Amino acid sequence: MSKAENDDENFGALPEPTPARDTSVVKPTGSPAPRAARFGEGAEGRGARRERGLSGPRTGFFQRTSQFLRDTRAEMRRVSWPTLIEVKNTTIITLIAVVFFSIYLFGVDRVWGFLIEKLRTLLGG
Numbered sequence: 132m133s134k135a136e137n138d139d140e141n142f143g144a145l146p147e148p149t150p151a152r153d154t155s156v157v158k159p160t161g162s163p164a165p166r167a168a169r170f171g172e173g174a175e176g177r178g179a180r181r182e183r184g185l186s187g188p189r190t191g192f193f194q195r196t197s198q199f200l201r202d203t204r205a206e207m208r209r210v211s212w213p214t215l216i217e218v219k220n221t222t223i224i225t226l227i228a229v230v231f232f233s234i235y236l237f238g239v240d241r242v243w244g245f246l247i248e249k250l251r252t253l254l255g256g
Contacts, residue, residue, distance in 0.1 A: 190198075213221075
């Protein structure tokens, strides 16, 4: 059988499906379970809660608090702080914008107030 005949015979055939996967991420074996089980796995059809990666007893309050403070301090060191000139410039821009919009809104309010008052006098109110 020639290649053209073989292609004609397989034309209507569906391609083989690819094997199904959970996610597109490759999970290593022994990875912690998801935070919540699938719907209906808990008592009376409710979701069952499973904790992630708890292998031993929980650490104490003071240990967790000190770890949080260490992490916060390390994160604050990575922050890119603006210079004094940048702070002054953005403050000036903000103040100019506030003054501009307050004058604009004051003007619009006065114009609408004038128009409504004239309309009221025309209608005899």
